[in-house]
Every structure is written in C-alpha cells, then in structure tokens.
Amino acid sequence: MTYSPSTAAEPATDVGPVARLITPTGERVADSTLDPWAGDVDDALLVDLYRDMVRTRRLDTEGVALQRQGQLGLWAPCLGQEAAQVGTARALRESDFVFPSYRELGVQLVRGATPAQLVEVWRGEEQSMGDPFTRNTAGPQIIIGAQTLHAVGYAMGIQRTPGADGQPSDDVAVAYFGDGASSQGDVNEAMVFAASFGAPVVFVCSNNQWAISEPVAVQSRTPLAARAPAFGIPSLRIDGNDVLAGFAAMRWALERARSGAGPAYIEAVTYRMGAHTTADDPTRYRDPAELERWRGRDPITRVETLLRGRGALDDDLVAEIAADADRLAAQMRTACLSARTRDPLTIFDEVYAAPHTGLDRQRRAYAAYLDGFEEEAR
Amino acid sequence: MTYSPSTAAEPATDVGPVARLITPTGERVADSTLDPWAGDVDDALLVDLYRDMVRTRRLDTEGVALQRQGQLGLWAPCLGQEAAQVGTARALRESDFVFPSYRELGVQLVRGATPAQLVEVWRGEEQSMGDPFTRNTAGPQIIIGAQTLHAVGYAMGIQRTPGADGQPSDDVAVAYFGDGASSQGDVNEAMVFAASFGAPVVFVCSNNQWAISEPVAVQSRTPLAARAPAFGIPSLRIDGNDVLAGFAAMRWALERARSGAGPAYIEAVTYRMGAHTTADDPTRYRDPAELERWRGRDPITRVETLLRGRGALDDDLVAEIAADADRLAAQMRTACLSARTRDPLTIFDEVYAAPHTGLDRQRRAYAAYLDGFEEEAR
Amino acid sequence: MTELTMARSLNAALHRALADDPTVVVMGEDVGTLGGVFRVTDGLLAAYGKSRVIDTPLAESGIVGAAVGLAFHGFRPVVEIQFDGFIYPAFDQIVCQVAKLHYRTRGAVRMPLTIRVPWAGGVGAAEHHSESPEAYFVHTSGLRVVAVSNPADAHIMLRQAIASDDPVVFFEPKLLYHAKGTVDLETDLADTAPMGLARVVREGVDATIVTYGAQVVTALQAATAAEDDGLSVEVIDLRSLSPVDYDTVAASVRKTGRVVITHEAPGEAGVGAEVAASITERCFDHLEAAPVRVTGHDIPYPPAKLERHHLPDLDRILDAVDRVLDRPHSLSGVQL
Amino acid sequence: MTELTMARSLNAALHRALADDPTVVVMGEDVGTLGGVFRVTDGLLAAYGKSRVIDTPLAESGIVGAAVGLAFHGFRPVVEIQFDGFIYPAFDQIVCQVAKLHYRTRGAVRMPLTIRVPWAGGVGAAEHHSESPEAYFVHTSGLRVVAVSNPADAHIMLRQAIASDDPVVFFEPKLLYHAKGTVDLETDLADTAPMGLARVVREGVDATIVTYGAQVVTALQAATAAEDDGLSVEVIDLRSLSPVDYDTVAASVRKTGRVVITHEAPGEAGVGAEVAASITERCFDHLEAAPVRVTGHDIPYPPAKLERHHLPDLDRILDAVDRVLDRPHSLSGVQL
C-alpha cells in the first residue's frame, strides 16, 4: 500500500485551490461543498457579517494607533483576516466554547468582548479578556498551539456532560490557530486526541501565509488542510477572505461535530496585511508585490460590492455602519486612556484558589514594605 | 477544496492493505511497488536475512531468560518483529546512521552490536550500547519519539557535509519508532522538519499493534502510513513480518533519500508476540485469539518454508544457523554473568566534557567519603 | 483501619474520589484496561467506565493539555504520568497553562488537576525511570507539590489533592508502592489536617533531619542507628514541598540547632537548597552549624547498578548527622 | 575596542563564531531573513547562507531535537529560543537528551549546543515574554548555564559558550539589548578567563550583593545609593549560574559577613536558594546574619503594568541591605 503526497503539486503558499462563495470582485459563485450551508443566508445576515468585519477593522486600526501613541504595550493587527474570523465565529452559538490565539480580534468581538477588555490585555493591565465563562471564549493564547489541546479537552468535557434531557450536549469547542502553529507538537497531538475520542471540536487554521518572517512554505510542503485527514479528521480549505465561505464552512464543521461525527478542520487561506505585531517590520522580509496582490482580495470590499450590487447596501448604510464602528473605537480609546492599573497587592491574588502559607507571608511582607514607604512619605 | 480521510475505512489495527513479497505461507508473490527493489535478491541473501532473524530471536529469548533469572533489570522482547527490524536494517550501509528505540534488538544486531553491549544496558551497567560512532547506531532511546528528531537533525548534518569529492554525502539517517510513538509531538515535528528541509531521513514505524496495553486504535483512526504524505513525505505500508518486503521498502526509501528526493516513511505492520517488557502481563489486555492469528504470520517460518521449497535451506543449514545463534546467546549469557559493575566514582565521569568546579568538588568529597569506609575497614 | 500497600491505598483513594465526585476523571497512558503499570488505577475502568477512566494516546503534552480543557469544562482531572522521566513533554502545558490559568483569568478558571507521578529511584530501573524532578515544580508558582511516604498519607493526601481547587503535582515513590501500612479508608476529609502540613515522624533533640518521599524511611533508619550512638535525632517528613510547612520545620530546628536535609534529586538548586536557605533565614540565631544537604549528586541519574552511590543512604545520612554535629568520625568532613 | 550595544556585541560574536568554525550553525525561528526579533542574528544569513543560518519551522522541541542530531553529526548548533517563555516545549529534549547524551554515551557523543535565550522582564512585554526560567536549567545536571550583564561579557561569553564542548544555556537580558559598552572584538579566546568565573563589579566591605543579568545594573545603583548612606557594598556578578564560582563569592562573604542575593525569578527553589545555601555551607562562621534573598515573588509573572512590583528594584535591594545589616529603617524588617 503506497501513500504518496498526492497534494505535493499544490503549493502551501498563497491561495491555491480553495472553496469560495464570493469572489474577490464581489460575485456570488456556486460551490457544491459550501452551498448547502449557505443557502439560507439572506442579505440581512450578510450585512451583519459586513458590519462585524468593519467593526473589527476599525478596532484593529484603533489598536495600532493606540500602540503607536504609547498607550498599549503591543498590538497584533488582524488587518486582512476579518472574514476568516468573523465568518467562522458568527456560525457559532453562545454555548459553544472558543479557544483563540492572540490575533483573533474579530472572533473576540463577535463573541462579545467589550472594547475595554480588548485593550486591557495589550495595555498590560490584564492577561485575560475578562471571565471566559461570561462569553464562552478564552483569552488570547500566546503559547503557539497550546490552546488546540484545551479545545480538545473541553470537547471531551462536552461528551461527558449530559444536558437536562440526559442526552449528551451538542455544544462544540473551537480552536483557532495559525499556519506557523501547525508545526507545533501540541497541534498535532490535538488532532490525535480529537480523532481518537471523536471529540466535538473544530480546528480553524488561519493560514495568513506568514509566521512572523517565515513564509508558510517553511512550515509545510503541502496544504495545511491536507494534514487533518491523515489523522482521520475531514477538512475544508476555503478562501479565508470570503466571509460567507467562512460562515458556511463553519456550519458544515459544527453540524458534523454536533451530530456526533467528531472533529473537523478548516484551513482559511488569508493574508496578514499588517505587521506581525507593532514590534515587527515586515518590509524586512516581505515582497510589496505580494501585499499588492492580496490588497486586491480584500475581504470587506468584496462583500460591499456584492451587497451594493444587490441593493442591500447603500452609502447611507455604509456610513451608518462606519459611524457605529467609530463609536466602538472611541469606546476602546476611552477605556484605554482611562484605564487605571490595579492595586499592586493584587499581584498576589488568585495565584492559588486556597490560602497558601508561603505566598500569604510574601504578600504580608510586601504590604508592610509598601506601607513603610507611605509612612516615610508622611 | 475538500480533504476527506479517504483512508478512514481502513482500520489502523491488524493487517489491512499492505505491500508484501512473501506470504505467511511462504509463497513469493509479486508487488509492483516492491519488486523493483527486490529483483536482485538471491537466495544467499535471503538465507542471510533468515540467519539474522534467527539470531535476533535467539538472543531475545536469552534476554527474557536472563531477566527471569534476575540477571537483567528489564528486557523488551521483540519476538515476532524480527523481519521488520532485520529486513530494513540490512538494506543500510555502514555509513548511514540509525536512531533506534528500545525494542530494536534486530537492528542493533545487524548494525554490529556485540552480545555484551546488548545486555549491559538492560542489566543497568550502561545506558548506551557502546560508542555510537563505531557502528553508526545510537543506543536505545527510551523517551518515546525523541530520536526521530535526532535522525532529522543528523540528516540535516548530512546535507551540510560534503564528501571528499565536494558533493554532498548521500548517507541517510534512519529513525525507528513504534505505533504509540506516532502520537507524540516530537514525531510529528520530525516529519515537519524533514519535509521542510528535504532531509535524507527514513522513518520506520514498527506498528506492532500495541503500545503497552493500548491497541493502535487508541492512537489512530487511520493507517499510520497515511500520516506521512500529509506532511509531504511519501510512505509505504508493508507486511512487517515479511523480511523481504522490509528490505525492498527500505531500499526504495534509501534510494529516494540518497538521490536528494528527501524523506520517506515506512509503516511495517507487525505484532508484538511477547510482553511489552518483562515487567508486563499482556494477558490483562490481550485476546489470545489475536495472538493465535499472528502466530500464523510468523516472520521466520515463512522464509524458512520459501527457502526450503527452493532447496536453498535444508535441515543441516537450519541446524547450523541455530547452532550459530546458540553460540551468540551463550556469549551474551557469559557477558552478562561476568559483567562487573564499574568503579563507583565513574558516576562522576563525563557529565561534562570539560572540568566543572561544582561537580569536581562533589567527586572529591565522595571519594574521600568512600576512602573513609576503607580506612574504617582497615 | 485496613492494612494496605501504598499502591492499594492510592487505588482506594481514586475509587473514592470517582465515587464521590462525578466531575473526577482519571486519564493517562494504560490507566484503563491495564489499570496502570503499577496497578494504581486497577479496577477503575470496570467500575466507572471509559468516560471517567480514559486510556489516552501516547503524548504527555496532549494528556495534560486535554486535562486543562476538561478543567475549563468543570472537570477535575486526575492525570497519571507513567514515570517521573516522562513528565517533561508536558512541561510547557504544566508551567504555562496549568500553573497560570487561575491567575491569568483572575480566578475565573480553576485548574483542579492532580498530576500523579510514580517517582524517584532505588528500584533498579532503566534510564529515565528513576528521576526526581520535584524541584522544577516547586520553583513553578501556581502549583502545589506534595510527596508521600506511607500508605496512610498516600490515601488521604491523594483525596485532598483531588479535592484541591489548585493544581497539585503528586509524587508517589515507586520504591514504596509495595510498602504496607494501616490506612483508614473511612476518613472524612473534613476531619483531616490540611494537605500542606509537615509531620514530625520521630522526635529528637540533637539534630533534625528534614526529608520527604522514600527518604523518610531511610532517615528513620538513620535516626534509629544514631540512637545506638547516643544521639537523639528528630525526623521531619515535609509531605508538602510547596508550600513547605516552615512552622513545623523551624520549631524543630530552634530546638535542635542542627539540621540535615536529604533528598534523592541532585542538590544544585534543589528543594534542599530552598529548605536550607529558608531555615537559615528563619532560624539563623538558633543554628549551631550550617544546614547540611545530603542529596543525589549533580549528575544525570546513573545506570541502575550504580544508583546506590547516587542516592543518599543510611551511611551518607549518618555521616551528614555527624558533620552537622561536628563529630570527629565524620567520613567526608574534609572541607574540599 | 568598539562601543556597541549588547545586541550588536552578541551579533559580532555569532559572526566571528561562524567565520572561525565551519561546524557552527545558527538555527531558530526568524533567525535568518529577519535576523531575529531582536536583530541578534542580523546579517548572518546574508554572510553565511542558509545551510549555516537556518530559519526553522515553529516548534521548539523540533529545533532543539534537530540540533541534537546535528551535534551527533559533529556540528556545533547555536539555537535561538525566541523568548524565555517559549523554551518549555523544548524542555524534554533539553533535560533528557541535551543534558544527558554525553554522560549516557560515556563521552562518545558531544553536545556542544548553545541555547540562546532572550530573557527576563522589565520591558513591559506581553504574557510569557518576561520569564526567568534559569533555575530549571541550573537544577539540570549536564548543562552549563550563564547569564550576561554587559556587552563586553556578552561578546566573550557567547564565543566561549559556542566553543564549549558542553551544552550551554545562555541567558541574554532583553532589558540590556540596547545598553552600550566597550567591547574588544579582537580578543583571542585563549587569552580570556574561563567562562565559569564570577566577577566583583564593585568592591565594598560592609555587605555583598550577589546577582546576575540585568539585576547587576540595579545592584550597582543600589550600591551607589548605599554609599550616600555611608555603606560600602560589594557587588558580584555571578555570570555563570552553573557552576557558580564560589571561590569569588565566598571570599567576598568572608570579608563582609553579610550577603544579599537578588534575581528576578521567583525565590522558591530559585538560584538564590542555591547560592544562599551554598554560602551558608561555606561561610557559616563568617556570617553575621542570614543571607537575604530579594527576588521576584512566588507568583506567575504579573501583567506588564504591575511588573515593577514583582521585580526587585533599587529600593527593595536597599531595603534588603538594611535588613542584612540589621539597620533600623529597614522597611520590611517586620518578621511575619
């Protein structure tokens, strides 16, 4: 029995064969795999998706600006990746649970993160975006790939938790990660576990072509979507800049998982239009022509064109949506500028759930030390 | 673009579709993939392979016996896996470099390990089977999967080391590992690196159906050989109890690697007839019927039948080969029984290549301490 | 009260935890059908089924990472790492996730994992099967670390660890799996002393030996031997390595003024260093001599046949007691 | 002599090592085209090509494991771990393979890896980007561990580390990458003191501060401040954390009788514990007070905006100096 990398001819880089429903020029095209999951999507929903993408982009721009102005320690822009994030996240229901990486602004937004929560992390005030359980979404994971295992474990938890009716719940866990992450042992182990237990988990790989300065070809000679089936997980490779494809693909994956058929994998082929983070200078490693090429595949423009063509979007609505996004951005800025660093002694809080003799002693000592300053000052 | 686990119907367990040249009943059959690599194999070579398998089995039996008699701390029997080990290892040349796991007695033997080296490790006298460079074979790796990365790194070294003629050397590195190991992050990262650098490395997965008490179905829902192509590495799934298939498959893989075509992967489908180690009791988890089934697929019997049928093997030669194996086993026993534990102070040797103030001090202190006993004794 | 081996007492604790709390799941390599390579999880699969007792694929990072996800969902995973030397592939998940998630989420996400580790040497095992990695975890803020030394403690402490809302790395000395002791299987956890307390296992006035795990047995033998020599040696079983119960330790050292700390792990930046430094900080004016550490050497674990030269034994501990008492016939008192 | 930042001085050392020794290879994430996120490997790819300067896939275990294989083949890999907090996925390969292979093969296989780690805090970074994991490696027998504190040392010590036949974990304080200093790029390694030596960076008689990395700068500021207070404080830069040069440290402590040890990592079972315990063992009769540790608290690294309360600063070090001298206006002298 010979297995050959039948897919070797397809490059891991740039677009290649993808499933798509909206072309870069804004045409709605057919796709036999995705259409069954997009048939009921009406213009109102498309406008919603458009609005979420505009919001995401606007907040992202604000984040970059705040960082430039010294208000944030760092920002990881998601410019260009709005469709992959918003489309997939909008297909979820509230009780599903999401484990994102650090670049999923659009996912966090769709999942209900407030502007304040979004900036606290990058300002260095907090390490999570609030309590994960209030919106069933974990904070951004920085250790590349680690969250994929958490999603699998959570999905194993779902399998073990009957609902009120005694039937196992049909919630799903979702892991978001990048093309670079695909190389990490953890991500591969996550696929092994997911397949072994048939866990209701969806892997969403945002292949934005780059892991900092390394093109995806360093990570893989084959399309990343081809990895999953080898572990027994079916996958879809979609145009990640097509929000409808993201939405439809996610519904396909969720439906599988909800029905007990186990894990699924989506590779969203997209592009990181900005720097890796505000600390990065992509001109050191990227060809401007590549950027130009991808500018022509913008995820927002194509939906706008489609909706305008259908008469579902006009200048007024565009302006209204932009104004709404501006309001959110302003909220974020206000939250950022009015952020107050919490009390120093809180650094000792919640290291442990129960009292800890060693740390409690340190806390008392540090409190006494700080008090000493105040006394001196008096 | 949809990727589905096309191979999902095939079970990861038991035999399934495999490439094979000698059937369990000792018939030489054709296989279009393997035949090109076995055409020049004459009976003399087959007898050699047979001899190596008999030796391996005999030494393995002796190892188990020595452990039972309290002479070894542990033994990891390879009963039933002789073909996969001997066949693949015999296809190597001396200058290739092998990174085996702990169960590769047959590989170590073919690579020139002495009976003494084989027992020292399991007796607890040494942790390596001598100097790896004398036979271009590393000692047994116990950390599951770790050696696969070493093989890839070594292969990267080969790529960076021109021979006398200025051409890159066409040596190959080989990693042996088990079905259980396929779940480890390291093994997957090894495939990522191997593919990324097109490194001349061959992965040999001995799928012996079990990882201690866990059937391979716990590790995988798909044939393990199907994993590799997803990383861009072609693979072959062979009857691991067919020594000729192992030999031919390895030649295929080596030739690819030598020619600069990069890594290759072989899944040898075999069976661990014995316990995981002498500390294990497989009756706790294994169906005797399964064992019976595999007994009918014995790797040695089938070659014997084939060679006898061809007149290349008769009772005399069988007896001679058995006697030779007995001699080796006796050597191993002697080496074991006459082993002398080395000087206690050698535990401080070779922790570092250069002097180390901290450790040198400890060594002196312990030497003085031991001297104190001797003085007391006087 | 029942006479049980440590392995059986641990097994009983797992049975009890699974029976009492539906959120407890046991997971790891070979913990199900086989019942664990040390039979500590024996019978659990049959009793609680495979949704509670999970044979996992062979990948430690995967096991701990999946347990983190289960904890996110409200489960209380009890993870078995098959041997001490195989915990390192899971190190990233333990250090960056298990230890930090409660802190990072300001208490929203609990990580009540228990990570059981068959542990340490003296059993003639193959490479990587005799490691003492406890210091790595003691140095990791956010974890609790305990080590048991007898069946009774093993039973109670495992139940306490599982009940703990904090992650606990739980070290079980392989050498003592078959050691027997009297275990009270009926104990109500509410009636037990908290998990973090050390115990004076033998009283004495001349010197204190501080230790944990299987070395407690060796230390007690040393104390008995020292008695023949007219010395009264106190022995403390730390039980909890993080946090250490310094009240108990300091009370002893203030009494004896002399302390020997012993463990199997290499000394350099080991638990003994922490204990020695902390004792010195707390008891400087009571110390008659510098605390002496008797530990494994700063070498990789040697081949099994040589391990007795690596592990502190009765003689090395006695020698250290002599040294800390400035007694002349100390064998290695030589200052090198 | 050239005026260089630490990042440039490290870069020069890498250039030199690649030029002098054809077996040296540099590998890691973004070390090639980008020249490293801190530009420490800047220009190396252009100068030596991609067979010597290797952008690897994103997998730390893979990087170190492949480096082990390269070392098997006779190479001398210089591995970059992009940030301190990302070394843990490679922990297994470092602890079980890199640290042990020379020992396990009785010297046949050398592991001359240098593992460079941009390290520690104080730079306002995101989570996992400010870790001080050095104690894990100090506790691991078979590794050498060094930490640099200025451009001149950085240059020489990196060259020494690469030339070392033993594996070296090499910590580079991110806070000092842009700090400038005079570097002698022409030094012949044969003329330099061995890598393991500590250095007295400031002499004094009243107390000794033992530290390493970026804390050396803070300790020097504290010593200067203490001078205004009439105190003469000696400052020692350990430079090598394993082994520690106890000759230099003990000589100082015998002189001053008082010692403060400071580092950013949490104190519990940290390097400071080892240093305090070892000093006490060696200098007990010369100590006027217990060694005092000033370290990061035993907490996960806090959010950036709060890190200044975690990291020992000038005031906390001065406070500790006061304490070790039993001076009344010590702020936290309260025994709690």
Ligand SMILES: Cc1ncc(C[n+]2csc(CCOP(=O)(O)OP(=O)(O)O)c2C)c(N)n1
């Ligand atoms: C374990 C680990 N190693 C290295 C890093 C440093 N790092 C942060 S982002 C990044 C690239 C990630 O690329 P990818 O997975 O494609 O995600 P993207 O940034 O493109 O969204 C690297 C190497 C990290 N955060 N964690």
Ligand SMILES: Cc1ncc(C[n+]2csc(CCOP(=O)(O)OP(=O)(O)O)c2C)c(N)n1
């Ligand atoms: C990292 C690690 N985890 C766990 C173990 C314990 N262990 C030893 S062998 C084994 C099963 C290995 O199965 P497989 O890879 O199929 O090889 P086989 O024993 O069948 O040859 C396990 C779990 C180990 N040695 N290393």
Ligand SMILES: [Mg+2]
């Ligand atoms: Mg990317």
Ligand SMILES: [Mg+2]
């Ligand atoms: Mg197996």
